Each structure stands twice: as structure tokens, then as C-alpha cells.
Amino acid sequence: MNKQEFLKDLQSRIRILADAEQQDILAEYAQHIDLRTASGLSEEEAIRDFGDPGQLASEILEAYHVDPARLMAEPSGKETADMVGALRRAGSKAGGTLRRLGIRIASSVCSIGQRLSAGVNRLGRWTVSFFHQCGLALRRLFRRPSQSESTVPQSVKEDPHMNVVSTPSHRGHQVLRAVKRLCTGLLRLLWNLLLALCAVPFIAAGMLALVGIGLLAVLLIQGYPLIGILLCCLGAVLCCAAILGLGITLIWHRPLPAENPEESQAIEASPAEIIVRTVELAASQPEREEVNHHA
């Protein structure tokens, strides 16, 4: 038996091992034979020193905790080893194609998701800007009279008599506004309380599902077939989180700009308007001092 025959024979006996391991083992034996022949022995002698190839292979397999007796005892041991090798190769090939397929699917899903999210984003931005424009238009419609009203007393303030006349309507307006504010505050409180009440069972269910996930994960690791229930729990947690997120978006926040119209005007006013108003204010201040002086 020469070196090539020996290596081929050995490989057929250890075919059950992984390809890399087979190559590693064969390379070592080949190197050993090379070194023996370099020291003056013939290939046959070097190979004879390895002893019976069957015994050698069974010892190698023992190192991998493969039961050689069971592989070798059967007459079709070699064929089963061949079959196992072929199966392993087919499996790895199938795994490779599946992995590639998975990667392609994942990348396509990702790109679709990106496109979708970009579209939704654009739609959302468009909607927001649309409503913003609507709101601005509405506010401009309703604000104009009140603005003129609020500017009237400022210009009339010089006359104490006129000031007295304009006070009742001003006070009535303030009372109306206060009542309105109170009503909206109460409504807001009620709405938010209702939302919180609705959120409680979902929070509880979500917490329960989270605890369930923890328990089931531990049990799953211990070997119980609970993957289905675990996935259900995961779904429940995600559902609860989504519903809570929806609830958070439905919370009625205190409408800060609407509460104080003058402030909102200041925010909305263009810089030129602000300058004009401050100049007016500065001009009116000494006049008011003069009025005090006269009084």
C-alpha cells in the first residue's frame, strides 16, 4: 500500500467527520509519512508502522466520541459513512442556499420597509403641514377681531373716561374666557383620566405577558416544548405596547399657545411686527407717566 492508497483508505473510514477535520488528520499522516521516507524508510514501511488501518481509524473516531464498533460492525458501515457524508454535504449546500435566500428576502423586505417608511413619513409630514396650514388660517380668521379689540383700549388708554367705559365689556370677555378655560380643563382632565383607566388593564396584561415570557424562556431552555406559547406572549407584549403607544398619542395636552392669545401672537408675529409693537409700547410708557403726573 503506498501513501495515496493509505490516505484514501483512511479518508473513506473517517468520512463521518467534518471535512476540515478529515483534511487536518490526513495532512498530519501525510506529513508523518513524508518525514519517515525522508529519514530513509520506504512508504510501505512507514505505513506498516501505523498498524491496521481499521484499528487506526477506530481510534481516531474514538477521539471524537464516535462509536467505531457501530460504524464498522455493520457490513454497510462504509456505505452508511458515505451516505452520512453525502447527506452532510447536501445539508450544508441546502443550508448555504437557504441562507443566501434568507439574506435576499431580508434585504428585499428591508428595502420595501425603507421605501414604505419613507412614503409614510412624507404622507405624515404632508398631513401635518396641511393641518398646520388649516389651523393657521382658522386662527387668522378668528384672531383678527380680537386683535383689533385688544389694540383699541391701548390707544384709548390716554383718556381715563373712555377707559372706564370700555372696562365692562373687557371684564365680560375675561370671565367668558375663564369659564371656557375651566370647561376645557375639566374636559381634558376627564378625557385623560378615561385614557389612564383604559390603559391600566393593558399595562397589567403586558406585565403579565412579560413575566410569562421570562418563565417560558427558562422552561424552554430546560427543554419543554413551549415555543408557541412564548411567541404568543411576545405578541401580547407587542400588542400592549402598541396600544399604550396609541394611548400616549391620544393624551390631551394643555394647549399652551391657545391659553394665552397674546403670547401666541408674539410667537406668531413676524420680527417686524414685534419691533413695531415694542416701539409703540416704549412710546406709550412716558405718556402713561405723564397721565399719572397729571392725576
Add this chain to the structure above:
Amino acid sequence: MNAQFKKGVLELIVLESVRKRDMYGYELVAEVSKVVDVNEGTIYPLLKRLTNEHYFETYLRESSEGPPRKYYHLTAAGVLYRDALESEWIQFSKQVNAFLKEHVE
């Protein structure tokens, strides 16, 4: 020498040889052959098993002639295992010697 005797202590001899310095397979076979006359075929599977059990680490190093050689290095676990085997061997041989002496007397 009885093949069964050899098989038992071969592991200890291999571990001790590699503990002194890292060796490649052929070198190790030659080293072990100095102590016990051993079949080459049994040493390589033994090295494989000890590597699989993490008592050895292997690395490739270029050689002046031929392809790179795979060197074996004893790990910390390997050192502990070697010490355990050594103390076992000493106790075992002591007991057997004592037994034999008893019967001679």
C-alpha cells in the same frame, strides 16, 4: 512490553513530553518512542483526543523543509490533567510494587 500497559501510560508520557516544549507530531512520536516502543498509529489519535478535550492547543509554524508543521502546546487544563495523571500513576505503581514485594517475601 504489554500493549495494555503502554496504552495506560502513553497519555502521561505524551503530556509530559509536550510540557517541556511545544512539539509537532513526528517529533513527538520520536520522543515517545525513546521511552516506550509504540505504534505510530496510536499516538496521532491520542493527540487528536487530547486536543478535542482542550488539553492541547495547536498552531502552525513554517518549517525550513516541507509544508508548515502543526505544533502542540499544553494548556493550563492540560498541565492540571498531567499532574493528576502523574499522582495517579505514582500511587498506582506504589500499590502494585508493594503488592508484588509482599508476595516475594
